[in-house]
Amino acid sequence: MRSLRWLLGAATVAVTLGLTACSGGGAPLTASSAAPGGATAASSTGGGDRLLNVYNGGSGQFTLNLNPLAQGTPILTGARGMIYETLMFFNQAKADDVQPVLATGYKVGDDGESITFTLREGVKWSDGKPFTAEDVAFNFRYRRDHEELNTGGAKIEDAEVLSPTQVKISFAEKIYMQVWQIAGKTYMLPKHIWEKIDDPVKRTNDKPIGTGPFLMGDFVPESYTMLKNPNYWDAGKPKIAGVRFWTFNNNESASQALLAGKLDWAGIWMPDPDKQYAAKDPEHNHYNNDSFQYITNLVPNLTKAPMNELAVRQAVNAAIDREQLIKLAFAGLGTPTTLLELPQPVFRDYVSPKYVSAKLEHDPAKAMQILTAAGYTKDGEGYFAKNGKRLTITCHVVSGWSDFISAMQVIRQQLKEVGIEFKSKAVSFSAYTDIGQKGDFQMFIGNAWGGPHPYFFYDNILHSNGFPPKKQNMARYENKAVDDALDTIKVTPPEQQDTVKQALFTIQDHLVADIPYIPLQQPAGLTNYRTQYFTGFPTEDSPYAATASGSDPDVGIVAKTVEPVK
Known part of the structure; x- marks a missing residue:
């Protein structure tokens, strides 16, 4: 799903499936009566046997991994939240x-x-x-x-x-x-099973035993099911027979399936959802277009040249025209952001007074001045070079992520105008995950994510103890002052908010000075859902969980709450 990209440590697996593999919109997808895991899954409910058809985005094939403790490798969506629960x-x-x-x-x-x-x-x-x-x-x-x-x-x-x-x-x-x-x-695991396991991270856990509302059903590399747990503790839930997760080569083929009524719940980005989706079936087609708590970034690897050079990061930051980028690549749906890496307006009260009015200015002249002062000169083709080596940046992106690929094209032209050679490299989702974990990249494009307080956002992407796979400091940023500020926040009682805010302001000063990430936008989070067969999805008026079809543990909360149309 577009809004969840870069959650590599807890990434959902993306898989490839041709459109013809989907069941037709008029024929219900039904649940199998048997499921692995030591229990029998319910084959029907009051609403019949139809499965909730879900697409959470991505590319590549499913890998059968249901280990909620897995790190650095994707696990199947639903393992966390639908099978295994939290307290x-x-x-x-x-x-x-x-x-x-x-x-x-x-x-x-x-x-x-x-x-x-x-x-x-x-x-x-x-x-x-x-x-x-x-x-x-x-x-x-x-x-x-x-x-x-x-x-x-x-x-x-x-x-x-x-x-x-x-x-x-x-x-x-x-x-x-x-x-x-x-x-x-x-996520709670059964003692009677896991106390015998000495290598928990490596276990694929293909027969999971959990407390959640669903059991693992059938699996093939192209799709899989999770079926109703008939002995679930929350009486009357889930109300549906189960869920089938699908995948597609790209947004376009997924959109075709959605418009054909073959998907009930999806995270598919489209430039004009009112016209392209809702208007096609106003009675049943709906979407949520929330401004998610993510920041789309160019992620420089601070351990590799040329991105380990501050002047290069400053120049790239000044050369990018965010307004043009959002308009051309993201259909104008995103919103501008700042170097503070904090989604707004949710974290407005945690912004330093210094940066309340801060904006990311597009200044090509400044970008060229920065590079010139750093010892770069232009070669015969108009590109900056130093010590005989052209300033070239290669940025990884996932094949099929059309909006991010469009962003690469816009950024390439914008950087060319100031003399920086910018190349994009499209790879599979699994390769993208791998390079992020191993640090085998100069730059990639992805979304930074945190949690219900700025501390989580900053700790996740900035603390030096947060290199993958433990957390998501993909830039490999190390700054003792930032670490100290984060450590202070962690041990400060809730009532001492002034101490917390001052520590956050210190972090923001270093973000502005160091530019460990190059922000592009605060993305819109588009989630599509159809009410022809199922109702009860989260809405703006009833936000009981995140609507995103790949968010955990929210996916479990939503799946056990929706109900079939009678």
């Missing part, structure tokens, strides 16, 4: 909305170094065994004992079972800013 759900579509899942509540200790969960009773794993406090304690000890699993970074000391419904997790540091990862991004 709480933090709704990023609505401010300050935290919902109970496997826990009914939590309390942070007075010293900030512990959190106690009250657990839901009557929950069972999909193999019929009870979900217990021992399972919860095991999950945190497991992450403590396998350091590579503790991607949230909280230093777990111990997990203590206080009663059958209460578990206390203790930490070696204050965890005020990490409750979201602890309660909302730690």
